[in-house]
Amino acid sequence: MDFLIFQVPMLTVQAVLDGLLLGILFALIAYGMALQWGVMNIINIAQGDLVILGGYIAYFMYLYGIHPAWGVIVSPIIMYFVGVIIYKLVINKVVDRDLFISILATFGISILFMQLMNFAFGADVVLANSGYGTTMLFDNSVTLPNSKIFSAFISIVFAIGLVIYMKKSKLGRAIRATAQNARAAKILGVDTEKVYAATFGINAALCGVAGALISITFTIHPYMGLPYTIRSFMIVIVAGLGNLPGVAISGMGLGVFEEFADYILGTEFRIGSVFLLLVLILVYRRFKLSKKREYLK
Amino acid sequence: MKIKNIIITFVSAIAILFSTSVVSLAKVVGDKIILGAAISLTGKYSSNGVHTQNGYNMAVDRINSMGGVKVGGKTYMFDIIYYDDESNPKRAAQLAERLISQDGVEFMLGPYSSGLTKAIAPVTEKYGVPMVEANGASRSLFTKGYKYLFAVLAPANLYLDVAIRTAVELNGGKGVRIAQAFEQDAFSQDVRLGILDAAKETGSKIIIDDKLPKELNDMAATLAKVKATKPDVLVVSGHTKGALTAIRQIAEMKVDVPMLAMTHCDAAKLSKQHGANSQYALCASQWHKTLTYKDDFFTDGMTYDADFTKEFGYAPPYQAAESSAALLVFKDAFERAGSFDQKKVRDALAATNMQTFYGNIKFAEGGQNVDKPMVLFQVMCDDAGKCENKVVAPLKWASAELIHPIPKWSDR
Numbered sequence: 001m002d003f004l005i006f007q008v009p010m011l012t013v014q015a016v017l018d019g020l021l022l023g024i025l026f027a028l029i030a031y032g033m034a035l036q037w038g039v040m041n042i043i044n045i046a047q048g049d050l051v052i053l054g055g056y057i058a059y060f061m062y063l064y065g066i067h068p069a070w071g072v073i074v075s076p077i078i079m080y081f082v083g084v085i086i087y088k089l090v091i092n093k094v095v096d097r098d099l100f101i102s103i104l105a106t107f108g109i110s111i112l113f114m115q116l117m118n119f120a121f122g123a124d125v126v127l128a129n130s131g132y133g134t135t136m137l138f139d140n141s142v143t144l145p146n147s148k149i150f151s152a153f154i155s156i157v158f159a160i161g162l163v164i165y166m167k168k169s170k171l172g173r174a175i176r177a178t179a180q181n182a183r184a185a186k187i188l189g190v191d192t193e194k195v196y197a198a199t200f201g202i203n204a205a206l207c208g209v210a211g212a213l214i215s216i217t218f219t220i221h222p223y224m225g226l227p228y229t230i231r232s233f234m235i236v237i238v239a240g241l242g243n244l245p246g247v248a249i250s251g252m253g254l255g256v257f258e259e260f261a262d263y264i265l266g267t268e269f270r271i272g273s274v275f276l277l278l279v280l281i282l283v284y285r286r287f288k289l290s291k292k293r294e295y296l297k
Numbered sequence: 298m299k300i301k302n303i304i305i306t307f308v309s310a311i312a313i314l315f316s317t318s319v320v321s322l323a324k325v326v327g328d329k330i331i332l333g334a335a336i337s338l339t340g341k342y343s344s345n346g347v348h349t350q351n352g353y354n355m356a357v358d359r360i361n362s363m364g365g366v367k368v369g370g371k372t373y374m375f376d377i378i379y380y381d382d383e384s385n386p387k388r389a390a391q392l393a394e395r396l397i398s399q400d401g402v403e404f405m406l407g408p409y410s411s412g413l414t415k416a417i418a419p420v421t422e423k424y425g426v427p428m429v430e431a432n433g434a435s436r437s438l439f440t441k442g443y444k445y446l447f448a449v450l451a452p453a454n455l456y457l458d459v460a461i462r463t464a465v466e467l468n469g470g471k472g473v474r475i476a477q478a479f480e481q482d483a484f485s486q487d488v489r490l491g492i493l494d495a496a497k498e499t500g501s502k503i504i505i506d507d508k509l510p511k512e513l514n515d516m517a518a519t520l521a522k523v524k525a526t527k528p529d530v531l532v533v534s535g536h537t538k539g540a541l542t543a544i545r546q547i548a549e550m551k552v553d554v555p556m557l558a559m560t561h562c563d564a565a566k567l568s569k570q571h572g573a574n575s576q577y578a579l580c581a582s583q584w585h586k587t588l589t590y591k592d593d594f595f596t597d598g599m600t601y602d603a604d605f606t607k608e609f610g611y612a613p614p615y616q617a618a619e620s621s622a623a624l625l626v627f628k629d630a631f632e633r634a635g636s637f638d639q640k641k642v643r644d645a646l647a648a649t650n651m652q653t654f655y656g657n658i659k660f661a662e663g664g665q666n667v668d669k670p671m672v673l674f675q676v677m678c679d680d681a682g683k684c685e686n687k688v689v690a691p692l693k694w695a696s697a698e699l700i701h702p703i704p705k706w707s708d709r
Contacts, residue, residue: 002522004522004525004526008525010525011521011522011525014517014521015518015521018517018518018521022515115339118339118340118341118343119339122343122344123340123341123342123343123344123345123384124344124537124566125536125537125538125541126570127541127545127570129545129570129571129572134549134550134551136551140551141524143524143549143550143551145546145549145550147549214514218514218515218542219514219538219541219542219545221341221538222341223341224512224514226512227512259517259518262518263518263521263522266507266508267478267507267508267509267510267513267516267518267519268481268507268508268509268510270510271510271512
């Protein structure tokens with residue numbers, strides 16, 4: 001245990017700001033997961049791997065002399081098609097099945113993606129430099145990399161854009177209708193097959209944006225996807241399906257929680273504390289449910 | 298009739314199996330000495346696995362083209378059977394088992410990484426197969442009492458020991474305040490133990506002691522603490538990820554620290570990925586091309602560097618150099634043993650005392666090389682932003698003077 005964070009007030013400010021910026025980025029990934037979980041009832045274990053693949057797209061643009069920030073436009077376009085292809089090849093065969101089968105299928109996709117990325121891009125850790133500099137606050141005692149601020153800003157733009165799209169566009173309405181009741185939507189003429197493909201594509205595109213942002217704020221490696229899957233899973237569990245403002249708030253909350261866990265318990269417990277929180281929340285929910293409902297014991 | 302057919306098929310299958318294994322059950326076939334190696338050609342260690350394989354191959358070609366190995370008046374050529382261990386310790390142990398019991402290999406070369414070497418060592422030990430390894434530096438490999446394991450590299454606890462001692466020296470012999478962040482893996486934790494020892498001996502104080510998770514990609518919290526506590530030295534070891542993340546975030550957060558020492562800068566290609574931001578970082582290395590060690594096969598570091606670059610199209614990282622050195626050690630041991638008896642070769646290996654282009658090699662009781670110090674290089678960049686690694690410690694090998702303390706970010 002280390003309580004330095006409370007002795008130096010500026011560290012608290014730093015932790016909160018770092019956590020919020022990080023949390024917004026997590027929320028974007030979780031947003032995609034919540035969307036396709038809600039619509040298709042599929043928990044996508046390959047979520048983090050799609051993020052990393054999106055990151056590699058931005059990285060390769062950077063390698064060829066294009067500023068990696070353009071990755072937030074190019075990467076989602078490519079990733080949308082990657083998502084649709086994965087849907088057509090695998091997901092459409094498991095979409096109506098048991099949740100367990102879809103978990104297994106996406107777990108398989110995750111392993112396949114890791115190995116393919118390792119094969120294609122090599123096992124080196126890579127990153128793209130944005131050259132965005134740093135914002136310094138409070139006489140240089142709190143520093144915020146502009147790349148993180150940029151990431152949070154882009155995440156917010158994409159999230160708001162998607163909310164509007166879901167409300168106003170025809171496809172958005174069809175997606176929402178399918179999420180509410182797939183059978184009824186089908187009877188009323190919605191091509192649910194198309195809706196599913198588009199939903200999975202949109203999820204992959206969001207992962208693509210997040211990946212591009214991660215390549216300019218952190219590092220990219222073929223085997224680094226899992227922590228992103230876990231975090232988005234956690235955020236969706238806390239927020240509940242279909243609760244988009246909840247996803248944003250729970251994302252930022254998780255970001256700040258992680259930072260504080262890092263300062264107080266140590267960096268080694270960062271991911272562990274996320275797991276612990278997940279367990280606590282699930283137990284708490286169960287406890288609340290058991291109080292609310294009468295059921296046979 | 299049917300049963301008879303099945304029996305005949307079964308018996309002949311077994312007969313074929315035996316006949317093939319009898320053919321391959323020999324470590325020295327004709328004029329060939331066949332060594333076995335499980336290498337990470339796929340999986341997360343594949344980059345360094347390939348460096349290791351290239352290092353081995355380079356040395357095999359060189360030794361063979363310069364007359365091979367002379368044992369008992371006869372000349373033999375080296376050959377290596379490789380298997381891909383997929384960067385997986387369990388697989389590596391299975392492959393070692395297969396190399397020894399099926400392929401009949403009687404001498405092994407090591408895999409890449411401490412973790413995989415740890416998985417293989419019990420197997421080679423069980424069969425009494427001498428193994429010369431070049432990429433497992435973890436201290437725990439050398440404290441288990443293995444008799445058939447020999448490592449040409451310096452153990453992990455010595456990696457950054459030089460950095461602390463240099464910092465103390467520059468502080469007028471007084472202890473320094475150290476902030477450290479190490480990944481939670483066998484290797485990095487051994488580097489940490491080395492720092493703890495050095496700190497104790499020099500009267501230094503450790504003020505931050507963070508352990509980094511395997512899936513590390515954010516060190517902001519550690520670095521914010523460093524900013525708040527202002528240590529004299531910041532030490533980071535977390536493989537390539539650690540080195541890249543640290544440099545990125547130190548530059549972004551404008552963390553001023555008089556000395557920054559780390560491992561795996563070579564593999565991370567720090568200056569290539571981060572340019573001038575990586576300037577002044579001190580990096581522990583097993584080898585550097587400018588060191589003036591010599592041998593008859595590769596002449597010296599500069600020649601090795603040039604030859605390797607010509608053959609493989611990239612400059613050799615130290616992982617390749619130490620792998621090449623492993624073959625030189627084997628050749629020397631075979632010739633001194635004058636036999637292919639495993640016990641005799643093992644004893645000859647234990648008595649090794651030689652110089653290679655990579656460094657001096659002499660094994661301690663535990664199998665680690667005690668005759669080759671680690672070197673520290675510092676990333677130095679010119680005004681045009683072109684960066685180079687220059688050896689700054691130990692002084693005997695230094696090709697440039699250490700820049701200390703690191704200039705503040707506001708002055709850069």
